[in-house]
Amino acid sequence: MSDCFINGIASISAQPTTDPNTFLDEIIHYQESIFKAHDPNYKEYIKPAAMRRMSKSVKMGVTASSIALNNSGVEIPDAIITGTGMGCKQDSEKFLENILHNDEQFLTPTLFIQSTHNTVGGQIALGLGCKAYNVTYVQGSASFESSVMDAKLMLSEEPEKNILVGGIDEVAKNSTMLHKLDGQIKADPIDVINLLKSNTPGTVTSEGSTFMVLGANKVERSIAKIVDIETISRGGIEDVSIAITSLIARHNMKIDDLDAVVLGNNGDINFDLYYKNLQNSVFSETEQLCYKHLTGDYPVASGFGFWLGCKIFETNNAPDILKVNDITAKKYENILLYNQYLGKNHSIVLLQRC
Amino acid sequence: MAELREELKEKLIEQLSLEDVEASEIGDDDPLFGDGLGLDSIDALELIVLLEKDYGIKLKDPKEGKAIFESISVMADYISKHRTK
Amino acid sequence: MNKGIAITGMGIISSIGNTVEENLTALKTVSPGISRIQMLKTRHSEEIMVGEIKKTNNDLEKELGLDPLHSFSRTALIGTIAAKEALENANITDVNKYRTGFVSGTSVGGMDTTEKYYLDYTETEEHRRYIQAQHAGYTTQSISDYLGINGYVSTISTACSSAANAIMLGARMIQAGKIDRMIVGGTDALSKFTINGFGTLMILSDSECTPFDDDRKGLNLGEAAAFLVLESDAVVEKENKKVVGRVAGWANANDAYHQTASSSDGEGAYLAMKKALKVAGMTPVNIDYVNAHGTATPNNDLSEGVAMTRIFGEEDTPLFSSTKAFTGHTLAAAGSVEAVYSLLSLRENLIFPNLNFKTKMKEFSLVPQTELVSKEMKTILSNSFGFGGNCSTLIFTK
Numbered sequence: 072m073s074d075c076f077i078n079g080i081a082s083i084s085a086q087p088t089t090d091p092n093t094f095l096d097e098i099i100h101y102q103e104s105i106f107k108a109h110d111p112n113y114k115e116y117i118k119p120a121a122m123r124r125m126s127k128s129v130k131m132g133v134t135a136s137s138i139a140l141n142n143s144g145v146e147i148p149d150a151i152i153t154g155t156g157m158g159c160k161q162d163s164e165k166f167l168e169n170i171l172h173n174d175e176q177f178l179t180p181t182l183f184i185q186s187t188h189n190t191v192g193g194q195i196a197l198g199l200g201c202k203a204y205n206v207t208y209v210q211g212s213a214s215f216e217s218s219v220m221d222a223k224l225m226l227s228e229e230p231e232k233n234i235l236v237g238g239i240d241e242v243a244k245n246s247t248m249l250h251k252l253d254g255q256i257k258a259d260p261i262d263v264i265n266l267l268k269s270n271t272p273g274t275v276t277s278e279g280s281t282f283m284v285l286g287a288n289k290v291e292r293s294i295a296k297i298v299d300i301e302t303i304s305r306g307g308i309e310d311v312s313i314a315i316t317s318l319i320a321r322h323n324m325k326i327d328d329l330d331a332v333v334l335g336n337n338g339d340i341n342f343d344l345y346y347k348n349l350q351n352s353v354f355s356e357t358e359q360l361c362y363k364h365l366t367g368d369y370p371v372a373s374g375f376g377f378w379l380g381c382k383i384f385e386t387n388n389a390p391d392i393l394k395v396n397d398i399t400a401k402k403y404e405n406i407l408l409y410n411q412y413l414g415k416n417h418s419i420v421l422l423q424r425c
Numbered sequence: 426m427a428e429l430r431e432e433l434k435e436k437l438i439e440q441l442s443l444e445d446v447e448a449s450e451i452g453d454d455d456p457l458f459g460d461g462l463g464l465d466s467i468d469a470l471e472l473i474v475l476l477e478k479d480y481g482i483k484l485k486d487p488k489e490g491k492a493i494f495e496s497i498s499v500m501a502d503y504i505s506k507h508r509t510k
Numbered sequence: 511m512n513k514g515i516a517i518t519g520m521g522i523i524s525s526i527g528n529t530v531e532e533n534l535t536a537l538k539t540v541s542p543g544i545s546r547i548q549m550l551k552t553r554h555s556e557e558i559m560v561g562e563i564k565k566t567n568n569d570l571e572k573e574l575g576l577d578p579l580h581s582f583s584r585t586a587l588i589g590t591i592a593a594k595e596a597l598e599n600a601n602i603t604d605v606n607k608y609r610t611g612f613v614s615g616t617s618v619g620g621m622d623t624t625e626k627y628y629l630d631y632t633e634t635e636e637h638r639r640y641i642q643a644q645h646a647g648y649t650t651q652s653i654s655d656y657l658g659i660n661g662y663v664s665t666i667s668t669a670c671s672s673a674a675n676a677i678m679l680g681a682r683m684i685q686a687g688k689i690d691r692m693i694v695g696g697t698d699a700l701s702k703f704t705i706n707g708f709g710t711l712m713i714l715s716d717s718e719c720t721p722f723d724d725d726r727k728g729l730n731l732g733e734a735a736a737f738l739v740l741e742s743d744a745v746v747e748k749e750n751k752k753v754v755g756r757v758a759g760w761a762n763a764n765d766a767y768h769q770t771a772s773s774s775d776g777e778g779a780y781l782a783m784k785k786a787l788k789v790a791g792m793t794p795v796n797i798d799y800v801n802a803h804g805t806a807t808p809n810n811d812l813s814e815g816v817a818m819t820r821i822f823g824e825e826d827t828p829l830f831s832s833t834k835a836f837t838g839h840t841l842a843a844a845g846s847v848e849a850v851y852s853l854l855s856l857r858e859n860l861i862f863p864n865l866n867f868k869t870k871m872k873e874f875s876l877v878p879q880t881e882l883v884s885k886e887m888k889t890i891l892s893n894s895f896g897f898g899g900n901c902s903t904l905i906f907t908k
Contacts, residue, residue, distance in 0.1 A: 119666055120463060123442040151764075157645055158667070163703075170706050175553045177478040179440075180470045183707035184770045184897060187617060188667035193898025196764045202781055205764040205900060206675050209667040211621075211647040217664040221679065226685055246644075252631055253641040277835055304612075304663035370647075400756065401673075415651065466771060470710060487712045 075223045076293040076425065079143025079284035081135045082378035083108055084366045085277040086257065089138065094382050095390045098365060101263040104256050104275040105247055106367060121198065123348020124181055126161045130239040131280035131357045132191035133198060136237055143284035143292060148248070149232035150204040151192050152221050153239065154214035158188035160243035174186050177213040191239050212335075212412035213302040214238060215281070215374040216420065220300055230287035237282030238371030247276060255413070257338075266338035267395065268365040274337035274375040277367030281374030289425060294381045296321055296407075305415050307350045315409065318419055330400035331358040331389060333376045335410030337368040345411050350396070360393040373410040373418060380406045386423040429501045437497075441468050442473055453498045469494060471476075481509030511791040513682040514758030514907055518751045519600025519739035521695075522850045524837045525561035525732055529595060534854050537862045540882060542836045544718050550622075555642050558714050559661050561732025561838025562700060563588060568735075574656070579668050581639040583620030584733075586652040589697030593653050596693060600739035600751070608690035608737030608745055611662035612654040613679055614737075615672025615696030617842040617896075619646035619665075622701045649697070662689060663858030668843065670803075671762070672696050673736070674845025674904055677761035680740045690745050695846035704731060704841065711770065712824035713807045718865040719796040721804035721813050721832035722878045729805040732838020736846035738853075754854045758889075759790025761903030771809050776817025778901035779803075779893060783821045786891070786903035794822045797886050798887040798907075799861055801848045801893045802878070804832020805839050814893060815876050824875055831864035831879045845894035845902065852890040852906045 083087045086099055089111045099109060107129060115124065116134040125133070132153070166182035184190075189207035191317065196205050204225070208217035215238035222234040250256045257273040266275060285297070299318055303310070319326060332354050336346045350359055366375050383389050383403050408420040437457075441464065445451040455461045458469070462489040469490045476493075482504065484490060493503045522529070525543030526536035534707060538542065547560045558860075570587040571580065574594075582590070583673040593612075597605065618642040627637040642648050650665040662683075666675045673696025682691030708714050708731060738757075746753060763779025772778065787794065803814055813833075818827050833851050840847050855861060864878035888908050895901045 119445045123444055124467075154646065166707065167625060167628060167703060170702055171625065175702065175706050177474055178706050178710045179474045179769075180467055180710035183710055185670045186468065186703075186707070187897050189669060189898040189900060190769075191894070192668075193764070193769060193900065196766045196899060197769065200766050202764050202766050202778065204762045205668070206666060206679075206762060207668050207896070208664055209616075209646040210664045211645065213664070214647065224682055224688065227686055228682065249631055249641045253638045255642070278512075302664070303661060304651060305660050347586065353797075416647070465767070470712060473712070474710070503587075 073227050074298040075226050076289050077283050077287055077295045077297065077381055078290055078292050079139045080294065080378055080381050081138035082279065082281040082375055083111060083131045083135050084279040085109055086374055095392060096384050098392060103227050104258050105242060105278050107114040108278045111260065114181065119219055124282050125138065125223065126159055126185060127278065128159050128239045129191050129194050132239040133310050134197055135282040136235055136405055137196050137282040138286050138369055140235065144332050145233040145284050147199055147201050148203065148235035150225055150234045152194055152234060152236045153192040153200060154208045154218035155188055155239050156211050156214045157240055157253060158209065159186050159190045160241055160246050162186045162235060164246045166242045171246055191405045203369040205374050211416040212370050212373060212410060213416035213418050215371040216302050216418040217299055219297065223297060223300060226261040226287040234285045235282065236285055237280060239280040240369040240371045241278045242276065250276065264364055267336050269338040270340050270341055272341050274339045274368045275370050278369060279366060279372065279375065281371065283377065293425040295335040295425055297424040298423050303417040307419060308345055311345060311417055312349060315419055319419065322421065326353050326357065329357050329405050330403045331406050333360045333362055333406060333408045335363060335373060336361045337363045342414055345414065346371055347411065356398065357394045358398045360389055361395050362393060365392065376408040376410065380408060380422040426501055426505065429505060430497050433497055433500055436475060451497060454496045457494055457497060474486055480504050482507050511670045512758045512789060515684050515740050516743060516746045516753045517755050517757060518739050518741045518746065518753060519759050519851060520754060520850050521595025521599055522734065522847060523563060523588050523591050523733035524840065524847055525563055526836050530599065530850060537836065537851065538860065538882065540863060542865055544838060549699050549773040552682040552705055553565055554705060554709060557716055558705065558875060560700060561730055561840065563733055572807065581643045582652050582861050583623040583643050583649060584699035585616055585620055585622060585697050586649045588699060588733065589614060589628050589649065589653045590652060591655050592697065593657060593665055593693055593737040596737040596739050597657065599770030602739065605658050609661065610691040611689045612657065612659045612693045613664050613666060613676040613681065614650040614653060615676040615842045616646050616649055616844065617667060617669050617672060617698055619649045619701055620644045621703045622699045625702050633757065655852065666778065667686055669898060669902040670841050670844055671894040671902040672842035672894040672902045673844065674894035674902035675762055675787045677738060677757060677846060677849055678762065681757045681760055684740055684742050692740045693737055694740060696843040697735035698841040699841045700731060700733040715806065718807035718866050719835050721806040721834055721864055722815065722868050722871060722876065724869040724871045726806045726808060726811060728807050728905060730838040732840040734837055734840035734843045734847050736850045738846065738849060746766065749865045755856050756907045757904060758907045759786040759792065761785030761789060762902045765899030765901055767899055771853040772813035772895060774813060774816065777818065778822045778899050779814050779817035779895060782901040782903040783817065783891065786905050790905045792905065796889050797828050797891045799828055799855065799890050800830035801852050801892040802830050802832045803893040804834055806834060810895065812873055815871065815874055818876065819874055827876055829861055829879045831862060835865035848892050849906065852892050855890055856887055856906060856908050859884055861885055870907055
């Protein structure tokens with residue numbers, strides 16, 4: 072079984088996170104329950120001719136992947152694996168609305184061909200001229216982790232590979248609004264920074280993209296090792312607790328060996344119970360960090376957790392804005408990530424500093 | 426005819442999201458595909474819909490488009506001869 | 511040679527039958543399932559031919575015994591029917607006896623319900639349960655929840671190669687010892703979204719599709735779901751399982767040529783076939799028959815044909831056929847539908863014909879198998895290609 076190292080990582084989110092020299096030094100405060108990504112200058116990464124048909128998720132994905140590749144020193148990866156919960160929602164939505172509003176007439180192909188879930192993966196391959204393995208996972212809040220699991224499996228088969236792995240989700244005008252109707256998103260505007268204390272149902276949403284370059288060998292640029300990763304389609308609060316303790320035990324570790332946990336609390340009073348239970352039991356003596364009051368929740372938001380883990384290892388510091396309890400670790404060697412959405416698609420990830 | 430040519434240039438830019446192109450930069454006889462404006466097969470399909478929607482011209486076979494979309498002049502000629510609206 | 515991963519069960523529902531055996535009967539009696547569209551309302555109903563499952567959603571939910579307030583889209587309904595048959599076919603009664611995972615390929619997910627209710631969600635509260643159901647992952651979870659699979663569940667969405675990629679992932683996970691059993695395949699229902707989408711690309715045929723024919727006009731869309739049960743050799747031995755066949759080779763490559771069109775040299779397809787042979791530890795002469803992707807679009811059949819001549823040599827290309835003229839192009843499900851047909855070919859020693867072929871293509875001398883023939887076969891190669899340059903090849907053995 073070969074190892075799996077993160078040799079480059081980049082994240083675009085609702086916060087300014089693309090400058091490698093800062094780590095959440097400046098926080099943007101949002102006052103609404105749906106907000107957009109803080110855009111880098113996409114023109115620095117994408118040629119104008121290539122850009123003209125690109126929707127937001129393609130721009131975010133191509134840019135984040137290009138930064139991650141760049142800081143890993145890999146030019147052309149040996150596989151491209153992407154995850155997205157909702158795919159290219161903007162183009163899908165426009166195409167669907169054109170069908171419905173024009174009674175299936177006067178439709179054009181561009182929106183349709185960009186509506187497939189693998190559009191971003193395909194566009195990255197096209198841009199790089201990369202003919203290697205290229206697969207896209209779409210599994211709600213476990214989409215990003217499904218991609219990482221495939222990459223980890225591939226490194227055990229072919230350890231010489233450098234694999235580009237990433238997640239992308241975008242906000243679309245009307246489809247995202249529908250999530251207010253079915254209660255996934257909070258009905259009233261909210262000061263997002265106070266999300267975790269909201270005590271109301273639903274969450275807030277945004278968009279973003281995280282990309283990583285993974286390899287089986289530790290290199291100078293290696294930031295973290297993905298020791299283990301597991302997804303659970305559905306399970307109760309106790310099942311999660313058992314899964315976490317047994318994952319830790321598999322690596323001959325104890326909960327005490329974890330320096331921090333990064334949790335996916337999203338301010339939904341009905342489902343934060345999954346996190347609260349862990350916070351009050353197994354993790355009661357561990358430093359607890361949350362981020363969705365900065366980024367909002369969307370299917371691949373958990374990719375931001377990977378980025379946080381790497382940044383914490385790099386800087387040996389966890390910014391106060393992330394902290395939800397009074398414990399501060401003395402060092403950061405082992406970090407556990409746990410995330411779920413609506414009690415489904417749970418993911419547990421163990422990261423170790425390089 | 427000159428008016429139609431200008432109209433087509435504006436429509437092309439909008440329909441094909443040619444963000445960095447100005448209508449004045451497109452010559453009447455510049456090739457639209459390949460070396461000229463650099464349009465591709467997806468753009469050709471977009472233009473087929475434009476013909477139908479705005480000028481009432483329905484092409485059955487996408488291959489017919491190749492000759493019609495050679496340049497703005499050729500396109501304008503074809504439209505003025507075949508338009509139904 | 512790679513011994514491959516054991517396949518112990520399969521299930522399918524398509525326009526030519528509601529079970530594996532019904533599909534086999536239709537293939538053997540050459541009874542294609544291409545017709546005018548009836549179940550779905552579209553203004554294009556007189557312009558296109560489709561491979562449609564002639565059952566209403568109501569029929570399907572009754573068969574599954576679902577609560578009337580369920581949130582299964584048609585994609586989830588047919589997926590559940592096929593996955594359930596696959597489990598029964600593999601004699602699995604306790605799905606959690608071994609570490610079991612579920613991976614489904616789908617392109618549109620629950621789009622069929624979204625397009626029905628999209629404009630009406632603000633008005634009608636009872637339809638809002640379908641808002642989440644649009645998402646591909648939700649479709650998969652509806653099926654896995656029904657089957658009681660709670661651990662590793664995922665969805666692959668790489669357009670028309672999705673199910674092939676799901677089968678490949680299942681085989682790789684079992685080979686690596688990550689899991690003991692995987693239910694893998696794909697499902698896609700017909701929707702206005704795909705009918706109009708392929709319509710805008712002007713690649714829908716107004717009559718029965720004619721794969722690999724010089725005068726081919728485009729594809730017929732279809733709907734289907736098909737799943738395979740893959741099990742580790744340890745489980746097969748312990749349970750004394752009957753093995754239907756094995757998946758011995760797999761690969762995915764990217765054409766990196768164009769967003770939707772395939773390259774004229776078939777590079778992606780060539781790389782996928784080449785790598786799959788390598789994984790299987792085989793050479794091209796080991797292949798007895800190719801179940802081609804063969805959608806009957808001008809672009810696909812040319813590109814795939816060129817790729818086959820590059821792999822096998824124009825004179826030495828094995829017998830091949832596309833079964834798309836039976837079922838239509840079932841998009842994300844195509845890879846698993848054709849996996850089931852490949853396994854039936856191996857079991858029955860039959861090659862199912864490439865229907866509606868008349869004229870050889872100008873570009874090469876390849877001619878598909880147009881009659882049902884009996885042939886002793888050990889190894890079949892099956893191709894599936896999708897948008898985004900996505901090319902997948904699977905190799906099945908007896």
